[in-house]
Every structure is written in structure tokens, then in C-alpha cells.
Amino acid sequence: MSDLIEIRWHSRGGQGAMLAVRTLARAVIKDNKYAQGLPEFGPERMGAPIKAFNRFSTKPFSLYCGIVNPHVVVLLDPSITKLVDVTEGIYADSKLLVNIGLSLQEVREKLNLKNGKIYVVDATRIAQETLGRPMPNTPMMGALIKIVPVISLEVLLDEVAREFKEKFTSRVVEANLAAIKRGFEEVSGE
Amino acid sequence: MARLAALTGNNAAAEAIRQIKPDVFAAYPITPQTEMAEEVAQFVADGILDTEYIPVESEHSSMSACIGASLAGARAMTATASCGLAYMWELLPIAASLRSSVVMAVVNRAFNAPLNIHCSHDDSMGARDSGWIQLYSENAQEMYDNLIQAVKIAEDETVRLPVMVCMDGFIISHAVERLLLLEDKKVKNFLGEFKPAYPLLEVNNPVTLGACALPDYYTEHKKQHSEALRHSIDKIMGVANEYAKLSGRSYSLFESYQLADAEYGIVILNSAAGVTKAVVDKLRKEGVKAGLLKIRVYRPFPAAQIVQALKNLKVVAVLERTDSFGGVGSPVFTDISAAFMEASTKEKPLMVNYVYGLGGRDVGLEDIGKVYANLQAINQRGKIEKSFAYLQARE
Numbered sequence: 006m007s008d009l010i011e012i013r014w015h016s017r018g019g020q021g022a023m024l025a026v027r028t029l030a031r032a033v034i035k036d037n038k039y040a041q042g043l044p045e046f047g048p049e050r051m052g053a054p055i056k057a058f059n060r061f062s063t064k065p066f067s068l069y070c071g072i073v074n075p076h077v078v079v080l081l082d083p084s085i086t087k088l089v090d091v092t093e094g095i096y097a098d099s100k101l102l103v104n105i106g107l108s109l110q111e112v113r114e115k116l117n118l119k120n121g122k123i124y125v126v127d128a129t130r131i132a133q134e135t136l137g138r139p140m141p142n143t144p145m146m147g148a149l150i151k152i153v154p155v156i157s158l159e160v161l162l163d164e165v166a167r168e169f170k171e172k173f174t175s176r177v178v179e180a181n182l183a184a185i186k187r188g189f190e191e192v193s194g195e
Numbered sequence: 196m197a198r199l200a201a202l203t204g205n206n207a208a209a210e211a212i213r214q215i216k217p218d219v220f221a222a223y224p225i226t227p228q229t230e231m232a233e234e235v236a237q238f239v240a241d242g243i244l245d246t247e248y249i250p251v252e253s254e255h256s257s258m259s260a261c262i263g264a265s266l267a268g269a270r271a272m273t274a275t276a277s278c279g280l281a282y283m284w285e286l287l288p289i290a291a292s293l294r295s296s297v298v299m300a301v302v303n304r305a306f307n308a309p310l311n312i313h314c315s316h317d318d319s320m321g322a323r324d325s326g327w328i329q330l331y332s333e334n335a336q337e338m339y340d341n342l343i344q345a346v347k348i349a350e351d352e353t354v355r356l357p358v359m360v361c362m363d364g365f366i367i368s369h370a371v372e373r374l375l376l377l378e379d380k381k382v383k384n385f386l387g388e389f390k391p392a393y394p395l396l397e398v399n400n401p402v403t404l405g406a407c408a409l410p411d412y413y414t415e416h417k418k419q420h421s422e423a424l425r426h427s428i429d430k431i432m433g434v435a436n437e438y439a440k441l442s443g444r445s446y447s448l449f450e451s452y453q454l455a456d457a458e459y460g461i462v463i464l465n466s467a468a469g470v471t472k473a474v475v476d477k478l479r480k481e482g483v484k485a486g487l488l489k490i491r492v493y494r495p496f497p498a499a500q501i502v503q504a505l506k507n508l509k510v511v512a513v514l515e516r517t518d519s520f521g522g523v524g525s526p527v528f529t530d531i532s533a534a535f536m537e538a539s540t541k542e543k544p545l546m547v548n549y550v551y552g553l554g555g556r557d558v559g560l561e562d563i564g565k566v567y568a569n570l571q572a573i574n575q576r577g578k579i580e581k582s583f584a585y586l587q588a589r590e
Binding site: 026027030031034035037039040041042043044065066067068069070071073 | 199200201203333334363365366367369370371372373466467468469470472473557558559560561
């Protein structure tokens with residue numbers, strides 16, 4: 006892992022991006038690394054386009070601000086590309102992880118993504134098949150740690166199991182763990 | 196052994212409150228309250244915190260309950276934010292001038308209007324003249340450490356003043372970060388028992404608190420309060436030194452970052468200091484002598500120490516997340532200017548005041564970088580053209 010990895014999530018309010026960035030940060034910190042999971046500083050209406058941020062590092066950092074030059078962009082809802090320039094500020098080799106059921110070539114054309122390296126995973130379908138609900142955040146977490154291997158799949162599964170056990174039934178916890186594993190396995194990239 | 200933790204600022208403050216173990220925690224549970232008060236309620240409900248939790252009907256009542264509890268001899272705490280702090284306004288000077296030892300966590304958030312729930316320092320800066328000690332925190336770790344120290348300061352027999360401990364709303368309160376927690380037993384031993392000077396419930400030595408003092412004695416009461424607040428600075432440092440031995444983390448009245456030989460300085464509070472440190476590091480690599488002064492103790496104001504730390508710089512910008520509308524500048528700028536007027540030193544930097552980050556407007560590396568560039572331009576011109584400005588504002 007390089008010194009500091011900055012990840013910007015784009016989603017809509019209610020899709021679980023906030024939970025995802027916080028849970029990922031907790032998992033990475035428990036693995037004795039440094040991490041931050043920040044909500045966006047803006048509107049929090051259900052359905053409104055929102056951003057959320059993750060920073061991962063092997064060293065301490067003090068960046069208490071949003072991310073303008075992300076190494077990774079996570080697109081939880083591809084319809085947002087009509088409203089927001091999700092590639093704003095990215096590097097030539099930044100990774101774009103998109104929740105979509107299309108091929109890599111189709112995604113680049115359909116979403117008009119010119120830069121970056123694209124990865125796809127059909128997280129909404131995985132969520133439907135595992136959770137029975139279109140909640141793409143947990144499969145996207147699995148896909149993200151596959152393409153940014155900051156922690157192992159086991160560390161993430163342990164943390165999600167611990168957190169979700171306090172809120173949900175064991176059936177829901179197991180379904181989310183299955184969703185993460187499938188996200189991890191099914192993501193593919195350029 | 197210190198415990199590695201991954202917590203939000205709110206979680207970290209709630210964890211500190213659990214370890215501090217107040218006898219009474221009185222809080223208004225609804226907006227603008229944060230989840231900190233909810234977590235404390237959960238601790239009590241789960242039986243892991245033996246505290247009398249009073250879910251009051253307003254912040255006016257939460258502070259009233261805390262004052263009564265503290266004067267009766269209980270360790271009393273509360274938490275609030277934004278207009279919640281404004282709503283307890285009437286009680287703030289009462290808590291202070293009655294010399295209670297209430298400790299309050301403040302999540303810094305903007306005042307309406309326009310309606311906004313995000314970070315500004317309007318709330319605690321507005322309360323700066325209420326006679327409380329004020330501590331500011333850059334991140335969750337500092338919020339946790341400051342809260343524990345605040346109780347020790349507030350309850351000290353030479354201080355006996357309430358303390359508010361502030362952190363930035365959302366940017367810190369709602370973000371997960373890494374921090375180290377002390378063992379419960381260590382916090383317990385560090386704080387000891389609260390020994391009130393004149394407990395209300397001591398029936399053999401009845402006392403009157405909150406009595407009437409008309410023009411004949413009011414002035415003397417306020418003078419004593421004023422002196423107590425000024426003198427508390429020694430105890431604040433004493434507690435910081437004791438806490439450093441306990442935790443390995445050092446605190447002072449303010450943090451100087453690359454300031455000793457700096458030519459261009461920013462004075463700032465809370466989370467934006469972290470962003471500023473990153474910019475200072477970058478500028479230092481480029482050979483620019485940039486530095487930072489992050490205020491931790493704002494009341495009592497460490498005037499002489501701040502003058503000493505800033506006097507040899509060429510240009511200083513005081514960045515503030517609030518405006519003192521119609522004033523010479525925002526609160527910290529005005530204080531530092533007055534401190535230089537009062538000091539005997541002839542050396543003095545050129546100084547400007549910028550308002551930034553209002554209502555949660557993100558302040559990033561580029562924004563702070565522009566400020567240091569401004570300071571260098573001012574130095575080249577040798578004079579200030581505009582001493583007060585809003586950063587990041589659309590014209």
C-alpha cells in the first residue's frame with residue numbers, strides 16, 4: 006500500500022455510502038493502519054446526490070477535508086453521472102469502480118467516462134440476490150478491497166459481522182457477508 | 196495498555212464521558228443534539244454507566260439541571276451544539292459565576308439563518324464571554340483527551356469553573372478516525388472524586404448559593420470570577436502535564452507547528468489546523484518558512500504566550516470560522532490584536548483576518564495554500580491592503 010490512498014464515493018442519499026465509508030475505516034484501523042471515513046458536508050436528503058470519503062494510509066495524516074484528487078472513485082449509482090462530474094480531479098491512473106451490469110466497454114461509452122481505469126461489478130443485482138433488497142453498499146465494499154487491497158477479505162468480513170450483529174438478525178448479517186464475498190469475487194477491470 | 200480504537204468524534208466523546216462517569220448527565224435529546232447524548236443514554240440503559248441521566252425538555256433545562264447538580268456536589272456533564280448552546284445562554288454565566296464545575300461537550304455548528312446544520316464556530320465563540328473555560332480540539336483524539344482533562348480542571352479547588360470542550364461538527368463529530376483510549380481505571384484514578392467546596396447537601400454547614408447581590412456586592416463577585424478565570428491558566432497547564440505522564444500525549448495552551456523560525460503564520464482552531472499542517476509540510480519542502488499556531492485554550496486567553504510565539508513572524512493570518520458582525524475582526528483576531536497592543540514588545544507581524552469554512556464549507560489544501568500565498572504577497576508589498584476578508588465567497 007502506498008502512503009495515502011484517497012477514495013471518493015458518489016451515491017444517492019439512502020444507498021448506504023455513509024455506512025460503507027465508516028465501516029471500511031473501522032476495519033482498516035483494526036488492522037492497525039490509519040484510516041478515515043467522512044460523510045459529505047452537504048445535503049442529506051434521500052435520493053440526493055452525495056459524496057463520502059475514505060482515506061487509508063500506513064502512517065498518520067491530518068486531512069480533515071473532502072477529497073478533490075481521488076485515487077479511486079466509487080460509483081454506487083451510475084445515474085449520477087448525468088448530474089455530477091464523477092471524474093473531476095482524478096489522476097490518469099485513478100480507478101473508477103462502477104456498480105453496473107454492463108461490460109467495461111459499454112460502461113465507458115454509456116457513462117461517457119474518458120479517463121481512469123474502469124472496474125465493474127453488478128452490486129445492485131448481487132444485493133437483490135443475497136439480501137432481497139437493492140442495497141449496493143456491502144457488495145461494493147467487497148469489490149473495493151479487491152481492487153484496493155488495503156485489508157484482507159477476512160478482516161472486512163469480521164468487522165461487518167461484528168457491527169451488523171448489533172443491529173440486524175443473523176439472516177441479514179449472513180446475507181450481507183455473502184454479498185461482500187460476491188462483490189469481491191465478481192468485480193472485473195480493464 | 197492503551198486501547199486502539201476506530202471511532203467518530205461523537206463516539207470518542209461518549210467514550211470519554213463513560214470513563215469520566217458523571218453522577219449526572221442532563222441533555223436535551225433531540226435536534227440540534229448529536230448522537231453523543233444518545234450513546235451516553237445507551238450506556239446508562241445497558242447498565243454499563245451508573246449515571247443519573249436526565250432527558251430534559253430543553254437546553255435551558257439541561258444547563259439548569261447541571262448547575263444544580265454540580266453545586267449539590269455531583270459531577271455534572273452535558274452536551275449540545277449550535278442553537279442548543281444559544282438556548283442555554285441565560286444559564287451559561289450563572290454556571291460560571293456560581294463557580295460550578297459543569298463540563299460540556301460542544302459540537303461546533305452554525306447558527307441559522309439560512310438554515311444550516313454544519314460546522315461554524317458561531318456557537319462557542321458567541322459564548323466566549325460567559326466566563327467559562329474553553330478548550331478546542333482538532334480531532335477525535337483531542338476531543339477525548341480534552342474532555343478528561345476538562346473535568347480535572349473544572350473540579351480543581353483553585354479553579355472551580357465550568358469548561359466547554361469543542362470539536363468541529365460533522366468534519367470530526369461524524370467522521371471515523373483512529374485514536375488511542377486510556378484504560379477505565381487510569382481515567383478513574385486520574386480524576387479521583389469530586390470534592391465540592393460548599394456542597395448544597397451538607398446539612399451541618401448550610402450555605403446560600405445564587406443569592407441576590409445588588410450594586411453593593413455584584414462587582415466584587417464578578418472581579419473574583421474574572422481573577423479565577425485568569426488564574427486557571429496555571430492549573431490547565433498543570434493538568435496537561437499530569438495527563439502527558441498518563442497518556443504520553445502532550446498538550447499546551449496552543450500548539451506551535453513549525454513556528455519557531457517561521458516567517459508566514461496561520462492562527463486557526465479545530466480541524467482546519469490539520470489541513471494547515473499538511474500545507475505547512477508542503478511549503479517547507481519548497482523552502483517557504485510557513486508555520487501554524489493552533490489555539491487549544493481560548494478562554495482564559497494566553498495573550499502573553501501568543502505574542503511571544505508570533506512576534507517575530509513577518510505576516511500572520513488569523514483564520515476564523517465565524518464573524519463578529521460589524522466588529523474590527525472576528526473574535527480571535529481581535530484578541531490577538533489587543534494582546535499586541537498590551538505587550539511591551541516592539542516586534543509585531545503584519546496581521547490579517549480571514550473568515551472561512553462557514554456552515555460546513557469544505558476548506559482544503561488549495562484554500563490554505565492560497566492564504567500562505569497571500570501572506571507572501573503582503574510581505575513583498577510591505578503593507579496590508581485589506582485586513583479583513585471572507586475566503587471562498589462568490590463575488
